[in-house]
Amino acid sequence: MDHETHKKLVKACIKNADDLLEVAKKSDELKKHNITYHLGILALEEIGKIALISMFKVSETRNESEISTEKWFDDHQRKLFWAFFGAAFDQDTINRKKIEELQNLSKVLHLNRLETLYVNPYASTQKKIKEKEVESLLKIASARLEIEKNTTIVKANKQDVELMKWFFDTCEDQAKRKMVFGSKSMEKLQELHSVKKWIKWIRKVFQKSEKESLELAKQELKRSLPKGKTEFDPKWSIKLQIYSASHSIRKGALNNWNKGIEFIKLTIASKDKKSMYVDFILPDTVPVQGLWQVGWSMGSTFLMALNIGTRGFFWWTLPEHTGRYYKKIKDLKNDAEVVVERSPKLSLDWGHLALDEKEIRKVQTVFIHLERMEKKYEPVYAQYRRGLTLLGKLDVHFECQSSIFQDFADTLKKGFEIYGDWGKKTDYTQQVIKYFEPILKTTDDLK
Numbered sequence: 001m002d003h004e005t006h007k008k009l010v011k012a013c014i015k016n017a018d019d020l021l022e023v024a025k026k027s028d029e030l031k032k033h034n035i036t037y038h039l040g041i042l043a044l045e046e047i048g049k050i051a052l053i054s055m056f057k058v059s060e061t062r063n064e065s066e067i068s069t070e071k072w073f074d075d076h077q078r079k080l081f082w083a084f085f086g087a088a089f090d091q092d093t094i095n096r097k098k099i100e101e102l103q104n105l106s107k108v109l110h111l112n113r114l115e116t117l118y119v120n121p122y123a124s125t126q127k128k129i130k131e132k133e134v135e136s137l138l139k140i141a142s143a144r145l146e147i148e149k150n151t152t153i154v155k156a157n158k159q160d161v162e163l164m165k166w167f168f169d170t171c172e173d174q175a176k177r178k179m180v181f182g183s184k185s186m187e188k189l190q191e192l193h194s195v196k197k198w199i200k201w202i203r204k205v206f207q208k209s210e211k212e213s214l215e216l217a218k219q220e221l222k223r224s225l226p227k228g229k230t231e232f233d234p235k236w237s238i239k240l241q242i243y244s245a246s247h248s249i250r251k252g253a254l255n256n257w258n259k260g261i262e263f264i265k266l267t268i269a270s271k272d273k274k275s276m277y278v279d280f281i282l283p284d285t286v287p288v289q290g291l292w293q294v295g296w297s298m299g300s301t302f303l304m305a306l307n308i309g310t311r312g313f314f315w316w317t318l319p320e321h322t323g324r325y326y327k328k329i330k331d332l333k334n335d336a337e338v339v340v341e342r343s344p345k346l347s348l349d350w351g352h353l354a355l356d357e358k359e360i361r362k363v364q365t366v367f368i369h370l371e372r373m374e375k376k377y378e379p380v381y382a383q384y385r386r387g388l389t390l391l392g393k394l395d396v397h398f399e400c401q402s403s404i405f406q407d408f409a410d411t412l413k414k415g416f417e418i419y420g421d422w423g424k425k426t427d428y429t430q431q432v433i434k435y436f437e438p439i440l441k442t443t444d445d446l447k
Contacts, residue, residue, distance in 0.1 A: 009053050010148075017046035017145050021138065028134060034116040037129040040137040041113045045076060047144050048083035054161065076113075080106035083144060099171075100181075109137075160196070167199045169358065170206065179205075210361055234263075235284035238295040242303060243275045246312030246350035253360040261364070264302065278302060301370050304381060307388060309363035312353055315388060319395040322346040346394050346401075380418055384411040 024039035052073060073079070084102050115127045171177045179185065180202055189198045254266040254276065265279040280298050282291070299316075306314040323341035331338050370381065387407030390400050412432070416422035422431045 006053065010050050013046045013050045013053070014145065014148055017043040017141070017148075020046065021141055021145065024138060024141075028138065031131075033129045033131060033134045036134050037137060038113055038117050040134070040141050041080070041109060043141045044083040044109075044137075044144065045079040047141070047148055048079035048081065049073065050148055051082040051085070052079065077106045077110045080109055163196065163199055163203070166203060170202075176206070233284045234281045236280075236282040236286060236291060238280045238282065238291070238298075240278045240280070240295075240299050240316075241269050241275055242278060242299075242306075242314050242316060243318045244312065244314050244355070245274075245318050245348070247274075247310060247314070247353045247355040247359075249273045249276050249355045250357075253355050253357050256357045257360050257364070264298075300385065302367060304385060304388070305363050305367035305370055308384075309366045310353070310355060310359045312350060312355075313348070313388075313391060315392040317392060319346065319393065321395040321397060323396070325396050342396055346396065346399065377418055380411060380414045383407055383414060387411060 020039050020043040024036045024043065027036040027039060081102055084105065085099075112127075112129065112133075116129050119126060171180055185198075185202060188201055189195070192198050192201065249268055250273070251268055254268065257264075257266050263281045265281070267277045267279075269275040269277045278299065280295060282294060286294050303314055303316070306312075323343075323345040324339075329338045329340065330336070373381075384407070387404050390404045390407065394400060394404065413422075413428065416428070416431065416435075417424075421435065422428055
């Protein structure tokens with residue numbers, strides 16, 4: 001995106017936000033508070049989009065593993081957050097409390113909008129936005145719009161934009177967010193007195209950790225060498241093809257894996273980027289009689305790491321007959337083809353997910369854990385593997401949804417218990433909700 005295109009898009013967002021607020025004020029005069037509130041939220045989203053457009057202005061310098069812009073621009077809460085956060089990134093007054101307050105405000109505004117924009121057929125009364133809430137929202141949106149109108153559009157500082165994108169992408173990961181806002185990190189923020197310097201320090205810490213994880217992976221894969229033998233002497237190559245139901249596979253992510261892992265090589269296997277080849281390179285210490293078991297074991301472990309690390313679905317094969325069991329149905333009298341399908345199909349809508357560099361690093365971490373884990377953890381993953389196996393066979397000939405759900409539910413409960421996240425003296429449901437609340441839009445289904 002060049003500078004002129006950037007300016008045109010920003011001006012378009014400002015005009016759209018201005019128009020939305022103009023209509024919102026007319027709606028407010030008619031006391032249509034719910035509609036006014038929705039229009040005000042839309043105006044704020046357009047303002048938040050300005051910050052996101054500025055961030056993605058440098059996208060031409062990034063490789064294909066970049067986060068999908070669709071994910072960012074389609075996320076209502078993210079746009080609302082940036083409407084408030086916007087120019088505050090370079091201020092030294094940012095702290096954990098301020099960021100969390102803005103995240104919570106964005107979530108509340110979006111949920112209020114959803115609860116009041118549509119009629120809930122299951123509720124006895126419909127929620128209504130109060131007049132004071134509408135007035136407050138319109139004042140905030142108008143003030144933010146005036147700031148944007150009076151802001152000079154300058155060429156983005158590529159380093160700062162990259163830093164912002166990295167930081168907020170990192171904060172979306174629950175485990176990393178705990179580290180970012182942990183006591184040690186907050187002490188460093190107090191010490192540096194600069195948000196930008198603090199984030200740079202955090203990034204270096206994570207980069208160092210990722211490098212150490214990569215070294216651990218290399219050491220783990222060399223662990224099978226016999227005593228006295230210091231070099232890996234490759235003898236066997238086992239090639240697998242695995243398929244993805246959930247993710248588009250990015251070449252950059254596979255290249256990132258291949259640079260660090262010498263004995264497992266990944267390549268894209270299809271034009272639609274929904275399958276990949278996995279080549280396991282095995283040493284001469286593996287006898288020919290052991291190839292089948294070693295290859296299956298490594299493939300199974302790698303697949304589990306892929307599924308856990310991405311929270312998607314990758315498997316040896318994917319079900320074909322999820323809606324139809326036939327090749328063709330024809331109406332002989334009318335000489336016309338007829339299509340009838342099971343409704344709904346026995347497949348999940350995963351949305352637009354990508355196996356990018358961020359995801360592949362998680363897969364590496366999980367793979368290391370699975371290779372090194374103690375025996376006491378094995379029951380968790382045995383149950384999980386069974387659920388994956390059934391999911392890979394789910395079609396019109398073998399409907400096993402309840403068994404799949406039970407396997408994954410049992411996996412979760414065993415995991416909470418064995419890993420120490422749940423003690424028998426506490427309520428299991430409440431513990432699960434507490435754990436997942438930061439990363440799920442709603443925990444109603446968990447109850």
